[in-house]
Amino acid sequence: MIQDFRLPDLGEGLPEAEIVAWLVAEGDTVTLNQTIAEVETAKAVVELPSPYAGAISKLHAAAGDVVEVGSVLISYDLGGDDVVAPAPAAESEQAGEESSKAEPNLVGYGAAPRGSARPQRRARSAAGRPAASDTAVLEAAPHDAIHLTEVERPLERPRSTPPVRLFAKQLGIDLALVEATGANGVITRADVESYAERVGAAPVGTASVAEPELMPELRPMPMSGERTTRTPIRxxxxxxxxxxxxxxxxxxxxxxxxxxxxxxxxxxxxxxxxxxxxxxxxxxxxxxxxxxxxxxxxxxxxxxxxxxxxxxxxxxxxxxxxxxxxxxxxxxxxxxxxxxxxxxxxxxxxxxxxxxxxxxxxxxxxxxxxxxxxxxxxxxxxxxxxxxxxxxxxxxxxxxxxxxxxxxxxxxxxxxxxxxxxxxxxxxxxxxxxxxxxxxxxxxxxxxxxxxxxxxxx
Missing domain, CATH: 3.30.559.10 (Chloramphenicol acetyltransferase-like domain)
Structure with missing residues (x-):
């Protein structure tokens, strides 16, 4: 069974989005909620979780393409009729509603597994207070794991927030190896710091928002064969x-x-x-x-x-x-x-x-x-x-x-x-x-x- 997935409105009311990167390829098998792509709107880069579990039949756009909301983005080969399908948006906004067809929240959380009660979540701002809209909040969606030879990874990428993922990247730490102590299995900054102390990872400093960065060494501008470079304004x-x-x-x-x-x-x-x-x-x-x-x-x-x-x-x-x-x-x-x-x-x-x-x-x-x-x-x-x-x-x-x-x-x-x-x-x-x-x-x-x-x- 082939099922098309159309680019959803990412919670901003914007008419289009650019495909920054595909994280899957045609022929790959994906799980529910696995991040399949990073897309950029006029305001932010968001991770797009898969609303289905199945094989990727066709990618309808390439990285760098600008896709209109509502256009077919990806086709799945579900291989059967027992699938998770999106429900109408109006129904999905009813708090506490349970449905045999759970709608995926396509900006961050992903779809709820079939047969489970829809979780109650509240969007939170940087200060930790509820934000205006819970459909436009980014939180880490589960990802597929990358193979390790010595350590067996979980089937999905560990849950964490973007700042924690950035911090782990700067330390050179694989989050799949970090034990989570946060609520609902979320890896916290303290978890990463604790793991870094155990393995002796050296942190890479980042510039403070209130402290000036060091002036980089000035060097001659590298010249290419072209005298100008044109970059699309988007x-x-x-x-x-x-x-x-x-x-x-x-x-x-x-x-x-x-x-x-x-x-x-x-x-x-x-x-x-x-x-x-x-x-x-x-x-x-x-x-x-x-x-x-x-x-x-x-x-x-x-x-x-x-x-x-x-x-x-x-x-x-x-x-x-x-x-x-x-x-x-x-x-x-x-x-x-x-x-x-x-x-x-x-x-x-x-x-x-x-x-x-x-x-x-x-x-x-x-x-x-x-x-x-x-x-x-x-x-x-x-x-x-x-x-x-x-x-x-x-x-x-x-x-x-x-x-x-x-x-x-x-x-x-x-x-x-x-x-x-x-x-x-x-x-x-x-x-x-x-x-x-x-x-x-x-x-x-x-x-x-x-x-x-x-x-x-x-």
Whole structure:
């Protein structure tokens, strides 16, 4: 029996997706939920799990092809009538429903085995809180195993999150050899670290979201026979370009700058790093700035608003979905931490690290890039002092953090070496005037100048 599988809507409402890589070939036998391909939309790369168990009869697209949603992607030879078939989407959204034909959730979880109750799952953001849509969240789908001669592997790839898979890859560790201690058999970062200690794996350092990377050695550009290279404009790069043009020519941008002494903040961060109880957490300038922004937005709601042109209304948000701009090999993405105003400094630091690692791995969930209310971009990691950031579409403000530099500065009536940083705030002048923007900037700067002030704000 031949069964066609059509490219589904990957939870974003987008009309097409690009085949990044096939993980199976014609003639292969696959299991239910085995990852068969990686596909890229305008927002993220997602793993596509198989909705059927059977043999691959035909691949209808090649890597690099752009396929429209609804087009036949792959054909299966199921070899019988007892198969798992997708159910109508409307039925699949009924919580707790059991069906003899379980619908595969095609963005991450895969199909439930036939005859089992549909599991109840909730999408979670980088901060660990429920996300807006559970159909657009990426979680590790089971994979097929690669043969090992000395160690017998499980039939499916161990479950883990994208940051953990990236961490294991950097250590050169095969996750199939790691014992899982997380809920539902999920391998955690601690599991990988424990295995690394036992086998003596040496970690490969990754750049912190709040610390500048070392400048690579400059070398002559290698020349090829061609004088130019043409790359198709698509995927994340295309989406980002369209969004930035729309934002730049829709919202009247104004940018204001303020240089601030952040020595007290850097001293606080150093003391937290020295605290053994906090060694597993990553708390940097970005986390302190994120906390300062959340506190300041409560007093300056115009910066946490949206201009609804169609409705002729200004929508003021009473929560903060804090966008964190992340540069990746595929382009700029701005996932957000949901309800960031509820998180502690430690929780914000953890959320930023997870978000950045996931973005670098190209595994950011589409849902985590929707619904942001204010954004932060850290140009200081590239050694840049300041910039004029463009607003994320639909947001009223974005704060750029410059590099922290040790330099002479006036301090208590004398000249001293201090840690200094420049802040740059771009805002939508339809929603925020110069006074509001300036006062917001001063409030953020005051927290960075004296972190103890945060104890006085609520």
């Amino acid at each position: 995927g994340v790069r295309k989406h980002t370009a369209e969004a930035m043009v729309r934002s730049a020519f829709t919202a009247p941008h104004v940018t204001t700058f303020l240089t601030v002494d952040v020595t007290a903040t850097t001293e606080l961060i150093a003391s937290l790093k020295a605290d053994r109880a906090l060694q597993e957490h990553k708390i940097g300038v970005m986390a302190v700035a994120a906390k300062a922004v959340c506190l300041a937005l409560a007093h300056h709601p115009g910066l946490n608003s949206r201009w609804d042109d169609a409705a002729g209304e200004i929508v003021e948000h009473h929560y903060v979905n804090l966008g964190i701009a992340a540069a990746t090999g595929r382009g700029l993405v701005v996932p957000n931490i949901r309800d960031a105003q509820e998180l502690s400094l430690v929780e914000l630091g953890d959320a930023i690290r997870t978000l950045a690692e996931t973005a670098r791995a190209g595994k950011t969930a589409p849902a985590d890039m929707m619904g942001g209310t204010f954004s932060i971009t850290n140009v200081g990691v590239f050694g840049v002092d300041a910039g004029t950031p463009i607003l994320n579409p639909g947001e009223a403000g974005i704060l750029a953090l410059g590099a922290v530099r040790r330099q002479p500065w006036e301090y208590k009536g004398e000249i001293a070496l201090r840690d200094v940083m420049t802040l740059a705030l771009s805002f939508d002048h339809r929603l925020v005037d110069g006074e509001q923007g300036s006062r917001f900037m001063v409030d953020v700067a005051n927290v960075l100048r004296e972190p103890g002030r945060a104890m006085l704000l609520r």
